[in-house]
Amino acid sequence: MDMDAVVGLLHATIRLATPLLFAAIGGLYNERAGVINIALEGKMLLGALVAFMVAFSSGSPWLGVVAAAASGMLVALLFAYVTITLGADQIVAAVAINLMMLGFTGVVFRLMKAAISGSLSAPTFPEWAIPGLDRIPLLGPVLFRHLPLVYLAFLLVPLAHFVFYRTTWGLSIRAVGEHPRAADTLGVKVRAVRYLTVLWGGAMAAVGGAVLSIGHNSTFIENMTAGRGFIAFSAIVFGKWTPLGTMLASLLFGFADALQLRIQAGILEPLFRSLGIQEVAYQIPVMLPYVVTLVALFFIGKSHWPAAAAIHYDREEG
Amino acid sequence: MGETPFLRMEGITKTFPGVVANDRVNLEVRHGEIHALLGENGAGKSTLMNVLYGLYQPNRGRILLEGRPVTIHSPEEAIRRGIGMVHQHFMLVPPLSVTENVILGLPGARGILLDRDQARQRIQEISHSYGLEVDPDAPVGALSVGVQQRVEIIKALYRGARLLILDEPTAVLTPQEIQGLFAVMRRLVADGHNAIVFISHKLDEVMAISDRVTVLRNGRDVATLETRETNKAELARLMVGREVLFRIEKPPAQPGPVVLEIQDLVVRDDRGVPAVRGLSLQVRQGEILGLAGVDGNGQRELAEAIAGLRIPEAGSIRIHGQDVTRLDAGDLLRFNLAYIPEDRQREGLVLDFTLSENFVAKRFRHPPFSARGFLRRPAILAFARRLIRRFDVRAPGPEVEARKLSGGNQQKVVLARELSQEPDLIISAQATRGLDVGAAEFVEQQMLAQRARGAAVLYISSELEEIFNLSDRIAVIHRGEIMGVVRPDQVTPEELGLMMAGIRRDDLSGSAALAQVPDPTQEEASS
Numbered sequence: 001m002d003m004d005a006v007v008g009l010l011h012a013t014i015r016l017a018t019p020l021l022f023a024a025i026g027g028l029y030n031e032r033a034g035v036i037n038i039a040l041e042g043k044m045l046l047g048a049l050v051a052f053m054v055a056f057s058s059g060s061p062w063l064g065v066v067a068a069a070a071s072g073m074l075v076a077l078l079f080a081y082v083t084i085t086l087g088a089d090q091i092v093a094a095v096a097i098n099l100m101m102l103g104f105t106g107v108v109f110r111l112m113k114a115a116i117s118g119s120l121s122a123p124t125f126p127e128w129a130i131p132g133l134d135r136i137p138l139l140g141p142v143l144f145r146h147l148p149l150v151y152l153a154f155l156l157v158p159l160a161h162f163v164f165y166r167t168t169w170g171l172s173i174r175a176v177g178e179h180p181r182a183a184d185t186l187g188v189k190v191r192a193v194r195y196l197t198v199l200w201g202g203a204m205a206a207v208g209g210a211v212l213s214i215g216h217n218s219t220f221i222e223n224m225t226a227g228r229g230f231i232a233f234s235a236i237v238f239g240k241w242t243p244l245g246t247m248l249a250s251l252l253f254g255f256a257d258a259l260q261l262r263i264q265a266g267i268l269e270p271l272f273r274s275l276g277i278q279e280v281a282y283q284i285p286v287m288l289p290y291v292v293t294l295v296a297l298f299f300i301g302k303s304h305w306p307a308a309a310a311i312h313y314d315r316e317e318g
Numbered sequence: 319m320g321e322t323p324f325l326r327m328e329g330i331t332k333t334f335p336g337v338v339a340n341d342r343v344n345l346e347v348r349h350g351e352i353h354a355l356l357g358e359n360g361a362g363k364s365t366l367m368n369v370l371y372g373l374y375q376p377n378r379g380r381i382l383l384e385g386r387p388v389t390i391h392s393p394e395e396a397i398r399r400g401i402g403m404v405h406q407h408f409m410l411v412p413p414l415s416v417t418e419n420v421i422l423g424l425p426g427a428r429g430i431l432l433d434r435d436q437a438r439q440r441i442q443e444i445s446h447s448y449g450l451e452v453d454p455d456a457p458v459g460a461l462s463v464g465v466q467q468r469v470e471i472i473k474a475l476y477r478g479a480r481l482l483i484l485d486e487p488t489a490v491l492t493p494q495e496i497q498g499l500f501a502v503m504r505r506l507v508a509d510g511h512n513a514i515v516f517i518s519h520k521l522d523e524v525m526a527i528s529d530r531v532t533v534l535r536n537g538r539d540v541a542t543l544e545t546r547e548t549n550k551a552e553l554a555r556l557m558v559g560r561e562v563l564f565r566i567e568k569p570p571a572q573p574g575p576v577v578l579e580i581q582d583l584v585v586r587d588d589r590g591v592p593a594v595r596g597l598s599l600q601v602r603q604g605e606i607l608g609l610a611g612v613d614g615n616g617q618r619e620l621a622e623a624i625a626g627l628r629i630p631e632a633g634s635i636r637i638h639g640q641d642v643t644r645l646d647a648g649d650l651l652r653f654n655l656a657y658i659p660e661d662r663q664r665e666g667l668v669l670d671f672t673l674s675e676n677f678v679a680k681r682f683r684h685p686p687f688s689a690r691g692f693l694r695r696p697a698i699l700a701f702a703r704r705l706i707r708r709f710d711v712r713a714p715g716p717e718v719e720a721r722k723l724s725g726g727n728q729q730k731v732v733l734a735r736e737l738s739q740e741p742d743l744i745i746s747a748q749a750t751r752g753l754d755v756g757a758a759e760f761v762e763q764q765m766l767a768q769r770a771r772g773a774a775v776l777y778i779s780s781e782l783e784e785i786f787n788l789s790d791r792i793a794v795i796h797r798g799e800i801m802g803v804v805r806p807d808q809v810t811p812e813e814l815g816l817m818m819a820g821i822r823r824d825d826l827s828g829s830a831a832l833a834q835v836p837d838p839t840q841e842e843a844s845s
Contacts, residue, residue: 165432166431166432167426167430167431167432168421168424168425168426168430168431168432169430170432171414171418171421171422171432172422172423174411174413174414175411175414175418175422175423178411178412178413178414179409179410179411179412181409182408182409182410182411182419182422183411183422183423184373184393185371185373185393185403185405185409186393186394186397186409186422186423186424186473187392187393187394187397187423188422188423307412315373
């Protein structure tokens with residue numbers, strides 16, 4: 001591989017890690033507060049559709065992102081009400097949301113396609129090269145020639161670290177996830193903390209979805225997330241519930257994605273040919289990010305979930 | 319004192335579905351007073367205090383603080399009004415540091431930013447003024463229970479608590495730690511500004527520390543007395559509603575051959591740290607060996623190793639001379655071993671199963687309870703009814719879920735299953751924990767009956783009184799090692815307490831050793 005190919009691979013790693021990072025860093029907040037959120041997938045998918053529709057009709061990708069965040073919060077509100085207020089099982093509620101969003105986005109997108117003749121192409125973001133920094137050899141093109149949302153995603157990482165470990169909010173969030181009753185006896189509003197973190201997580205997951213539709217592409221495709229919400233969830237676990245770890249895990253999965261695209265494009269063809277393999281079905285490299293997810297969880301060892309994860313809290317129940 | 323009392327609770331009634339937990343309860347606490355709240359489990363002590371602390375809303379009644387009626391909607395409000403509570407099960411977040419636990423939920427001095435330095439300083443001030451030594455930066459999960467309790471008290475004081483509720487604070491402490499706690503309590507109320515509500519069901523402690531005592535029974539307050547004008551017998555009668563014998567009848571033991579023999583046993587705990595470290599002991603037929611020790615000194619791991627639930631690292635376990643060191647619980651069934659686990663709700667019972675299912679849990683594979691793979695319900699039900707009668711389980715019937723029973727009756731179900739098989743060896747771990755006087759008495763009677771039948775009993779308990787009552791010999795465990803084996807009539811509770819704190823029997827001779835013992839309040843954590 002030559003230098004350009006390496007730069008391209010690393011650049012793509014960061015680009016492809018971005019949607020995962022949005023969903024994972026956002027989801028980290030509610031996970032640390034004890035709400036398990038495997039509905040990231042559904043929220044990402046909805047965000048992807050809403051961002052595309054609003055950007056398409058308004059002409060502004062930024063408006064698309066804001067609308068996506070709002071839609072993510074709306075679904076998160078439903079999820080929060082069902083699980084935190086009504087005490088429904090978090091896993092089951094999340095599965096319902098994922099299935100609902102898969103169907104809903106598909107139907108809406110088909111209706112839109114039927115109603116609109118002509119190109120279904122939304123305006124997308126221009127690349128922001130950071131003046132000066134982008135001229136650094138190697139690092140410049142890898143790190144500093146991206147969409148604005150990419151920088152935003154990576155800024156969320158130190159922000160999350162600061163919130164968790166340096167603020168009273170973060171202390172409350174961590175305490176609620178470990179021992180909600182203890183937090184309650186000290187006047188921490190357990191439900192409010194869980195609601196707010198779920199809403200924030202929903203908004204961020206939807207923005208992650210928006211990156212897929214109007215960041216990487218300029219259109220929506222049915223089931224365009226293709227399990228990325230679950231990969232983002234795995235990134236939280238693999239990252240051991242820390243912002244930095246979650247970022248590294250997202251980058252690993254982004255790298256796997258970038259690599260498989262290049263394998264599809266044929267970078268390994270000389271290798272295959274020397275091994276006497278004529279053709280590799282494209283489905284095989286496509287599996288790579290998912291295989292990496294599994295293998296990664298293999299190596300993580302025993303993980304320490306927040307002690308109150310997925311457990312409903314009710315003050316008057318023992 | 320003719321002044322306005324610090325706290326008055328008047329006519330407090332709190333009901334839960336199907337239960338009246340508090341029935342028109344009155345409580346008055348004065349400034350500078352240590353007020354004991356005495357009652358059996360389920361008498362309504364904790365409910366009353368949870369009402370005061372804003373965790374529960376009373377159906378009726380009112381609360382007056384320094385003469386002013388108040389409603390307390392939440393713990394936050396209780397804290398604001400100067401009420402602090404140390405719960406029986408500590409309300410600490412294990413992965414967080416002492417400082418983080420203390421400042422959790424408080425608005426920071428610097429807005430939303432955490433101010434650890436200032437908090438650390440105030441924690442140190444509080445710990446110095448009341449003798450509550452603690453390292454502010456240690457993660458709470460790594461501290462011993464005694465030190466965790468100090469953190470809880472500091473947490474309340476840090477929030478400006480003047481009325482401190484201590485819910486069964488001595489249950490987890492060594493005798494020395496209890497003395498240390500009492501010293502702290504006296505210092506707290508010394509200036510007449512603060513007050514303490516001390517919840518307990520232990521008469522000796524109530525007599526030793528309180529100024530006045532209010533007795534609760536079945537959700538009602540039956541009396542409030544000046545402690546110095548009453549005595550243990552009267553308090554016991556008020557608490558239980560009948561006369562209580564403090565010593566149970568016990569004929570002399572007639573030990574037979576060795577049933578259980580443990581040699582140099584090493585067992586690791588869940589974290590992989592050796593919890594039992596080279597321990598040896600023997601239990602004979604027709605004998606109760608009491609194993610005394612503070613919780614968390616390897617008792618659980620030892621019991622699990624014998625019961626085949628944990629594979630030892632080294633050493634050997636023999637039952638009737640046969641090596642069973644590496645056998646699992648299933649293999650051990652043929653050794654006729656009864657195991658009464660420490661956590662009856664998680665290990666002793668399947669809470670969502672019915673009583674009859676729990677009764678046959680060890681034997682359902684064999685006739686008469688099953689044939690050719692099918693369960694035989696009539697046989698199971700008949701057996702269950704028999705056990706319910708014989709062990710006096712208070713339950714609507716054999717088809718009710720174990721979850722629905724009170725703690726005492728749940729323990730009777732465990733005993734019924736384990737003891738009805740007439741075991742040769744009984745491993746009993748903290749069998750009376752959380753039980754009221756009546757149920758605890760029942761457990762002790764059953765153990766003596768088994769002894770008389772010729773069973774060998776290893777009776778693990780952290781309650782000294784019980785150890786003295788039941789044991790023919792007492793072994794003391796500390797950090798996974800035996801500190802000594804003694805006869806109950808040849809040792810004082812104080813000496814046992816010192817052995818529980820890690821001083822070997824051999825080093826205990828004479829008062830010289832006693833004088834060397836450090837002040838328990840100064841003593842550092844043994845994790």
